[in-house]
Each structure stands twice: as structure tokens, then as C-alpha cells.
Amino acid sequence: MATRRSHVSVYNQDDANRYLVPLDLLRQYTVIHINFEEVCVLHARVLWINSTADVGALNLKRDKICDELARMKETIDQSNNSTITDDESSGYSLIDSLRDLSLLPLSEGTSPANFSENLLLPYLDENGTLPETILFNSPHELIRFDLGISPKYFHHHKSVGFHLEKACKAGKIEALGKDLHGRFGEELSGLGFDPLEIDQIIHGGSNLDDMLLEFSNTQQSDQRPFPATALLPFLKRINYDARSPPSFYSKEKVIVKTGMHDYEMDLWLRMAWRDLRLAHGLSKPILVNEYTFLKKIWRPDPFFTNAREATFHRVTYLNFYVFIFPNGDVLMEMRTLLKNSCPLLVLCKYPHDSQVCGTRISSIGMTQHNMEFQWFSRPTDAVRFNSNLQMPELVLTATTTQQCDGNRKSGNYSCIEALFQLDRNVRFHLASTYIPTAMCVVFSWISVWLPEEFVEGRIFVSLTVFLTLSAENSSAKESLPKVSYIKAIDYWFGFSSTFVFLTMMQALIVISLEHTSRAFKKDADAEIDNNRYRSMLLLLESRKYHKWARNLDSFCKVMYPVIFLIFLMIYAFVITEGPEDKCLRKVWK
Incomplete structure (x- = not known):
């Protein structure tokens, strides 16, 4: 409720x-x-301030008490190293030495405002040792420390406990961070994080590559993530700036792990990065799936450099989600429709060629010094394809990921590239090109088996097959770019068309020989009554032309299959083999 x-x-x-x-x-x-x-809130008996995270969460002021602690430690160290010793017989103690160093009140009546330099002295024991924690039982005890603890906390808690060492250890550690990695690029006071913890998380903490495994375990569990509204009070408390990248050291850049899932026409782009400002510390991750909340947090600015068209899916809702884990790790996944510009320039062996097509991702405005894209270390996390991916003409055989050149006129930007090895699906062309054209070629052989008197049959069979091959040739090359060299498919259609054309010419020759034979025979029949000798000579000429026609048909009946088989072997073992650019090498030479 x-x-x-x-x-x-x-x-x-x-x-x-x-x-x-x-x-x-x-x-x-x-x-x-x-x-x-x-x-609906359960309040503890004691509100403990045990870390810099608690200090940041309550937005406390710790400068006065932490500076006093540092000076107190320094004074005690100086006292221990001095020649003054604790002599019980004289009653001279470490407390006396601290008083001699003008750290104790001069008199009983000194007001609290007059001993602001001595805030922690009343909490020393007889040996001059500070306790680990100080317990405040009323808001009046906190006035002189100026911690900024609101009196309302005493309505919910009986006491407020302050751990001196854990809550005040940020000063030296912050200096350590500056020495190691440059100055801090973010203000740490409001984040509630110990700089040592920040340095450990950034340089030796959890691995971003394991985020997908953690995400998978979260999805498989029964726990529901917190809604995006749980993020609003946290962002307001730390004064989160969505325009500022989460680079806590000025000399370091934000690492964004990137992966692509279900690469098809629809692409799920996955990105993982670490933003310690979003470390909410809750028991479960926060799910952000509304663009209103997405605008409130920082996110990378990738774009596809070689894309002709890329759009987000907005039906029925903008397709994205962001998981913000308790330690500040962020996983974002978005669905885009991507159409890459992948020029297939080397088509010497088409359709027996292999092509390499790539997708490049770069930053729009953040240079290499501020942000760097990296692929997930595991190949299955970097690029993952749908197991049911089907392409009618190409087969994906291998994927590789690499860095690419992101230099532009405005600077050097991080760039990563995924390369896809695509082999041409020969079975597709076997069914759509090779078998139909081969059947056309074989069908053209029918003319040699037809009787010589079937003139129309011989002519129209060859002519019909030739026109069919011409249409098939145009259809097969319709989707290919115009190139200046000869492709393997050009050899195939060139031979098939030439072969069918020769069968038509052979049919014309046979028809011409038969026509001549019939003419001689007609003349012989006309001369049989007048001149038998001349009639006999004309019959011999008629038989000679007829025999030539029959012998040419018999020769073609055997040679057509032989020639076609020889061409198939040359095509399979010579034309379609060799390097991908073998036809270009001849042009270059």
C-alpha cells in the first residue's frame, strides 16, 4: 500500500x-x-554510521570530527615518541602530556565553543586511547561536532553510533587514489563510497564479462527486480548527473563491454559498464524499461558506422531494458532493425565465393580517451546468432571480433568490428540455376534425335531453349552489382548459351543437307524417263547429302554429352577453384 x-x-x-x-x-x-x-519502516535501536557509505547516504558533515581525529592521532604519536614517560610515582600521565600540548580545556567552566580544538579529548580513556565508536544519545551531544544529523533520527532511533576509523578513513585513501590513477573525476562525498572500495572495484573488482552470467541467474530465479521508481530517490540523493560519464579518475576511461545477440534482420545490442554512482546496495537489481527513467542515467552513445538504415523497434513499446545491479554494474539491451552496407566487390567465383561482411560500432561524441568499446571476452557473449537463422543464398560459417580504426576529422573514437564469414549456399544456386539450365541444355539435344523431316521441331526446340537461357541469365544477374570482370556464373551461362546456339546451328545444317538431298532426289525422279544415267547420278548425290546429315546427327548424339561433361569438370575444378580475386589479378597485371 x-x-x-x-x-x-x-x-x-x-x-x-x-x-x-x-x-x-x-x-x-x-x-x-x-x-x-x-x-512500514522498521527502525533499529542504534543508527550506526560504520562507513563512508553511511556518511554519504545520510549526507553528513564529517570534516570537523575527522580532522580532529587525525590531529589527535598525530599528537598521540608525538607524545609516544617524546622523552616524556608515564611515571606513576609522580602521577604524570599521557593525559597530562596532552594537556601540556594545549589540547585539553584549561578550566572546568570553559564553554564548548571555546574548545572546538578539543572535541575528542573527553572521550579518551586514562591511557589516552580513543574508543572505536562514539555513542550519541541526544541531539545536544552532536551540536559541537556539527555532523549535520537531523534531530528526526532520534525519533526513530534511541542513539546514533559513529565509528571513527571506518567513517573517517577516506582522506588518506583518496590521496592514494590520486597518486595511483590521477585526480578523482567525480565528487565522492555524496556517493557514500570509500575511495579504497572504488579503487578496488574499478581495478580489481568484479569482471564485466561475468555480468551476462549474473543476469542469466537473475532471470532464472524467482526474485523480481525492483521497479525503476526505486531509482528516483537514490538519484536525487547523490545529485546524479546523466551527462557526466562514470569516470572516477581523470586519467582513466569508461570501459563498455559490447555484444550482439540474435543477429538477423533484428539485432539485440548488449552493453555493460560500471557506474558506481548507481550502486544502490539493494538486495535485488533495479529494472528500467521506460524511456523516462532511462534519460535520468548516463549511457554510452554507440552508432553503426556502416549502416544504411537503423531504427529502434517501438511497437508496441520501445524495445529496451536496463538492469542496474547493487554494485553499480549496468546491463543494457536494445532491439534495433539494422541494414548494413556490405559491398560484395570480389565476385570472381560467384556463386562459389566466400565473402566477409562486417558491422562497425563506434562512439558518436566521446573520444578514445573518455570511453572505449570492448567486445565481451567470451565469443558466445560477444556475437551470438539465432540457431534458427536461415538465409536463402548465404551460410554463416565463422565470426570474428576485432578493434577497428575510429579516426574521424573531429578526433579518434573507439571502434569495434564484428566480421562475418559468409559462404555462398551452392545448393540454392544448384536448385535455382544449375539444374534448370543444365536441363535446358540437355533438352536442346532432342533436335538430333528427331527425324530429318521435322524441320519445325528442330528449329523451335533450339530457339525456345536459347530464349529460356537468356531469361534465366538475366534473372540470375539481376541482384548482382555491375562489375568489369568475368564471374564464374558468366562462364556457365556463356557456355550454355553457346552450346544451345551451336545445337541450333547444327539443326540448320542438317535441315539444309536434307533439303539439298530432297532436291537432288526430286531432280532424279524427273530425269528417270529421259536419262537414266543422269537420274542415277542425282540419286547418288541425294544419298550423299542425306548420309552427311545422318552422320552429323550421329556424331552430335555422342559429342554433345561428352563436351558437356568435359565443361562440367573444367568448371568444377578450374573455374570455381583458386583465390577469390584471381580474375582481378589478371586485370591488375
């Missing part, structure tokens, strides 16, 4: 039943006001 309404008022029995208020309580009071923000 507290997630929907923070305050309710109970006036009658129906309201009491709705909000589970006892009826006896309603009889005693006319109206009952319920503050869910107070009722």
Missing part, C-alpha cells in the same frame, strides 16, 4: 476493513491518520 499512497485517513468501518485497522481503535477516535512511510 505504501507504494501507492503514503498517507490515508480512516473515517468509517469500510475504510478500517480496507486498511486492516482494528474497529476498537476506530471507536476511540473519530478519525485515524496513517502514515505508511513511518508504519
Whole structure:
């Protein structure tokens, strides 16, 4: 109920039943006001401030008490190294030495404002040792320390405990961070993090490559992530700036792990980075799936440099989600429609060629010094394809990832590239090109088996097959770019068309020989009554031309299959083999 309404008022029995208020309580009071923000929160007896994270969460001022602690330690060290010793017989103690160093109040009546230099001395024991924690039982005890603890905390807690060492150790560690990695690029006071913890997380903490495994375990568990509204009070408390990248050291850059999932026409782009400003410390991650909340946090600015068209899916909702883990790790996944510009320039062996097509991702405005894209270390996390991916003409055989050149006129930008090894699906062309054209070639051989008197059959068979091959040739090359060299498919259609053309010419020759034979025979029949000798000579000429026609048909019946088989072997073992650019080498020479 507290997630929907923070305050309710109970006036009658129906309201009491709705909000589970006892009826006896309603009889005693006319109206009952319920503050869910107070009722639904369990408060500890002691509010402990045990780390710099607690200091940042409560937005406390620790400068005065932490500076006093450092000076107190320095004074005690000087006292221990001095010649003054603790002599019990003389009653001279370490407390006396601190008083001699003008650190104790001069008199009993000194007001608190006059010994601001001596804030921690009343908490020393007889040996001059400070306790680990100081317990404040009222807001009046905190006035001189100026911690900025609101009196309202004493309404929920009986006491406030302050751990001196853990809450004040940021000073030396911050200097260590500056010495190792340059000055801090972010203000740490409001984040609630120990700089040593920040340095450990950034340079020796969890690995971003393991985030996908953690994400998978989270998805498989029964725990639901917190909604995006849980992020709002946290962002407000730390004064989060979405325009500033999470680079806590000025000399370092933000590392963004990148991966692509289900690469098809639809692409899921995955990015993982670490933003310690978003380390909310809750028990479960926060899910952000609304663009209103996405604008409130920093995110990388990738774009596809070789894309002709790229759009986000917005039906029925903008397709993205962001998981913010308790330690500040962020995983973002978005769905885009991507059409890459992948020029296939080397087509010497088409359709038996192999092509390499790539997708490049670079930053729009953040240079290499500020942000760097990196692929996930595991190949399955970097580029993952749909197992049911099917392409009618190409087959994906291998993927590789690498860095690429991101130099532009405005600077040097991080660039990563995924290369896809694509082999041409020969079975597709076997069914759509090779078998139909081969059948056309074989069909053209019918003319040699037809009787010589079937003139129309011989002509129209060859002519029809030739026109069919021409249409098939145009259809096969329609989607290919115009190039100046001869491709393997050009050899195939060139031979097939030439072969069919020769069969048509052979049919014309046979028809011409038969026509001549019939002419001689007609003349012989006309001369048989007048001159038998001349008639016999004309019959011999007629038989000679007829025999030539029959012998040419018999020769072609055997040679057509032989020639075609020889061409198939040359095509398979010579034309379609060799380097991908073998036809270009001849041009270059």
C-alpha cells in the first residue's frame, strides 16, 4: 500500500476493513491518520554510521570530527615518541602530556565553543586511547561536532553510533587514489563510497564479462527486480548527473563491454559498464524499461558506422531494458532493425565465393580517451546468432571480433568490428540455376534425335531453349552489382548459351543437307524417263547429302554429352577453384 499512497485517513468501518485497522481503535477516535512511510519502516535501536557509505547516504558533515581525529592521532604519536614517560610515582600521565600540548580545556567552566580544538579529548580513556565508536544519545551531544544529523533520527532511533576509523578513513585513501590513477573525476562525498572500495572495484573488482552470467541467474530465479521508481530517490540523493560519464579518475576511461545477440534482420545490442554512482546496495537489481527513467542515467552513445538504415523497434513499446545491479554494474539491451552496407566487390567465383561482411560500432561524441568499446571476452557473449537463422543464398560459417580504426576529422573514437564469414549456399544456386539450365541444355539435344523431316521441331526446340537461357541469365544477374570482370556464373551461362546456339546451328545444317538431298532426289525422279544415267547420278548425290546429315546427327548424339561433361569438370575444378580475386589479378597485371 505504501507504494501507492503514503498517507490515508480512516473515517468509517469500510475504510478500517480496507486498511486492516482494528474497529476498537476506530471507536476511540473519530478519525485515524496513517502514515505508511513511518508504519512500514522498521527502525533499529542504534543508527550506526560504520562507513563512508553511511556518511554519504545520510549526507553528513564529517570534516570537523575527522580532522580532529587525525590531529589527535598525530599528537598521540608525538607524545609516544617524546622523552616524556608515564611515571606513576609522580602521577604524570599521557593525559597530562596532552594537556601540556594545549589540547585539553584549561578550566572546568570553559564553554564548548571555546574548545572546538578539543572535541575528542573527553572521550579518551586514562591511557589516552580513543574508543572505536562514539555513542550519541541526544541531539545536544552532536551540536559541537556539527555532523549535520537531523534531530528526526532520534525519533526513530534511541542513539546514533559513529565509528571513527571506518567513517573517517577516506582522506588518506583518496590521496592514494590520486597518486595511483590521477585526480578523482567525480565528487565522492555524496556517493557514500570509500575511495579504497572504488579503487578496488574499478581495478580489481568484479569482471564485466561475468555480468551476462549474473543476469542469466537473475532471470532464472524467482526474485523480481525492483521497479525503476526505486531509482528516483537514490538519484536525487547523490545529485546524479546523466551527462557526466562514470569516470572516477581523470586519467582513466569508461570501459563498455559490447555484444550482439540474435543477429538477423533484428539485432539485440548488449552493453555493460560500471557506474558506481548507481550502486544502490539493494538486495535485488533495479529494472528500467521506460524511456523516462532511462534519460535520468548516463549511457554510452554507440552508432553503426556502416549502416544504411537503423531504427529502434517501438511497437508496441520501445524495445529496451536496463538492469542496474547493487554494485553499480549496468546491463543494457536494445532491439534495433539494422541494414548494413556490405559491398560484395570480389565476385570472381560467384556463386562459389566466400565473402566477409562486417558491422562497425563506434562512439558518436566521446573520444578514445573518455570511453572505449570492448567486445565481451567470451565469443558466445560477444556475437551470438539465432540457431534458427536461415538465409536463402548465404551460410554463416565463422565470426570474428576485432578493434577497428575510429579516426574521424573531429578526433579518434573507439571502434569495434564484428566480421562475418559468409559462404555462398551452392545448393540454392544448384536448385535455382544449375539444374534448370543444365536441363535446358540437355533438352536442346532432342533436335538430333528427331527425324530429318521435322524441320519445325528442330528449329523451335533450339530457339525456345536459347530464349529460356537468356531469361534465366538475366534473372540470375539481376541482384548482382555491375562489375568489369568475368564471374564464374558468366562462364556457365556463356557456355550454355553457346552450346544451345551451336545445337541450333547444327539443326540448320542438317535441315539444309536434307533439303539439298530432297532436291537432288526430286531432280532424279524427273530425269528417270529421259536419262537414266543422269537420274542415277542425282540419286547418288541425294544419298550423299542425306548420309552427311545422318552422320552429323550421329556424331552430335555422342559429342554433345561428352563436351558437356568435359565443361562440367573444367568448371568444377578450374573455374570455381583458386583465390577469390584471381580474375582481378589478371586485370591488375
